[in-house]
Amino acid sequence: MKVPAKRNPWRCKATMAGAAIVAMVGSAFVSSTAGAQGSSTYTSKAGLAYAKAQVKKYSGAVTSPAVPAIASPANLKGKTIWYIPITNAVDSLAGMGTTMESALSHLGANVHVCDGGGLPTTVANCMATAAQQNAAAVLTSYIDYEMVPTAFQALAAKNIPVVVGNEAAPPGVKPSKDLQFMDGSAQTNLFSQLMAYLTIADSKGKANVIVIKLTDSASTTKAGNIEIALLKKLCPGCTVNSISMQTAAIAQMPSALSAALVANPSTDYVTVPTDAYLPPAMGGIEASGFASKVQVISADGGLAGLQSVDAGKVAYDPGNPVEYVGWQYANAVVRLLSGLTVSPAPAGPTLVFNAANVKTLDLTPPNYLNMSWYDVSDAAFQKPYLAAWKAN
Numbered sequence: 001m002k003v004p005a006k007r008n009p010w011r012c013k014a015t016m017a018g019a020a021i022v023a024m025v026g027s028a029f030v031s032s033t034a035g036a037q038g039s040s041t042y043t044s045k046a047g048l049a050y051a052k053a054q055v056k057k058y059s060g061a062v063t064s065p066a067v068p069a070i071a072s073p074a075n076l077k078g079k080t081i082w083y084i085p086i087t088n089a090v091d092s093l094a095g096m097g098t099t100m101e102s103a104l105s106h107l108g109a110n111v112h113v114c115d116g117g118g119l120p121t122t123v124a125n126c127m128a129t130a131a132q133q134n135a136a137a138v139l140t141s142y143i144d145y146e147m148v149p150t151a152f153q154a155l156a157a158k159n160i161p162v163v164v165g166n167e168a169a170p171p172g173v174k175p176s177k178d179l180q181f182m183d184g185s186a187q188t189n190l191f192s193q194l195m196a197y198l199t200i201a202d203s204k205g206k207a208n209v210i211v212i213k214l215t216d217s218a219s220t221t222k223a224g225n226i227e228i229a230l231l232k233k234l235c236p237g238c239t240v241n242s243i244s245m246q247t248a249a250i251a252q253m254p255s256a257l258s259a260a261l262v263a264n265p266s267t268d269y270v271t272v273p274t275d276a277y278l279p280p281a282m283g284g285i286e287a288s289g290f291a292s293k294v295q296v297i298s299a300d301g302g303l304a305g306l307q308s309v310d311a312g313k314v315a316y317d318p319g320n321p322v323e324y325v326g327w328q329y330a331n332a333v334v335r336l337l338s339g340l341t342v343s344p345a346p347a348g349p350t351l352v353f354n355a356a357n358v359k360t361l362d363l364t365p366p367n368y369l370n371m372s373w374y375d376v377s378d379a380a381f382q383k384p385y386l387a388a389w390k391a392n
Helices: 044-057 089-104 120-132 148-155 186-202 220-233 247-263 275-287 303-310 321-339 376-390
Strands: 030-033 079-087 112-115 137-141 163-164 179-182 208-214 239-247 270-271 295-297
Touching: 044 186, 044 220, 044 321, 079 089, 079 120, 079 239, 089 321, 120 137, 120 148, 120 179, 120 247, 137 179, 148 163, 148 303, 163 295, 163 376, 179 321, 186 208, 186 270, 208 220, 208 275, 220 239, 239 247, 275 303, 303 321, 321 376
Parallel strands: 079 112, 079 137, 137 163, 163 179, 208 239, 208 270, 270 295
Antiparallel strands: 030 239
16 A cells, blocks of 8 residues: 655645534444344455455545636635634644635635634634624534524624535525535545445454444534445455444543443454544553554544554554645635635545555644645645636
8 A cells, every 4th residue: 555656746635624523412332233244235355355446546646626717706805714613622623724824815815713612602602703803704614503503693694604614504504695515524424434445455354343433413423324334335254333422522432442342352443533533542442451452543644643653553544635625615715705606525635544655754743734745745736726716
């Protein structure tokens, strides 16, 4: 799976719009599946071959989706856009805001960050303050509309355009000129699929795996279900157990995972939905004495995650650059203020990181915010966006 030493300078990449984090009161529970018997539509050999092919597909040079042109881009000079992430404590979400600000600076716009703090009340206060200060637009990140529907409605009532970033519209809620949804589930689902493929390929179709499933929202729950379904479909020789977690109860992860490992002593793989949750997951693995017994697979390609791969603590960490999501967010804002619809975000450029290719990377905080880990220049990546916005 080693990345070629030399690649075309424009064949880009992207981030899990970070840690699908919606803070709701929750708990952890464990469910078991006695392998994939009875549900697999593949033989062991065919399933393994398919999984290996998918891993290979995302282990070499990668490409970025096209950027549709905007006929009459809005004038954003001097305008202030509010960025409200569910929490700015997660590196990927903070990085999305930073790179969105960099992108919109090319249009003379400013970005104000208001940290949602993981709490509905704090998120609602951020939105209320944005309304009071007459924000030109608001972009939220990983905030489920149904968490604070009244706050979203209040912004729309003041004709302040809102992009609900990385969330789909819930049933009964229709997008409008002042309320658009940028569904990011394609990327979230791709990461879940890759964790399943990697588990199957690395274990040669014989994994005994615990899947940590994030159930913060419908989209994250669906992603976890996709991973489990793929394991069952492709790997009749695998045994699958799962732990369901919510971000508000993340402190329970070490004890829940430790208990699951003790209850399933043959476990040799653990998948973590985003590398932001590696610390509590590793705590549970170490507490149960499984640090030398299991392979850990995560996703998101964060700095700490890749450092864990480099240190040999994590086997694989598929990622895409945080800069990609930040510029996708910026593009959504430009489209919204230009009177256009905001489409679902396509799965961005994605690369499987492993022990071999991380050794070629300069794992520093500045590089987390640019495209260097994906072997492409910032100028090459940004050019299509600037052209679409008529900013160059």
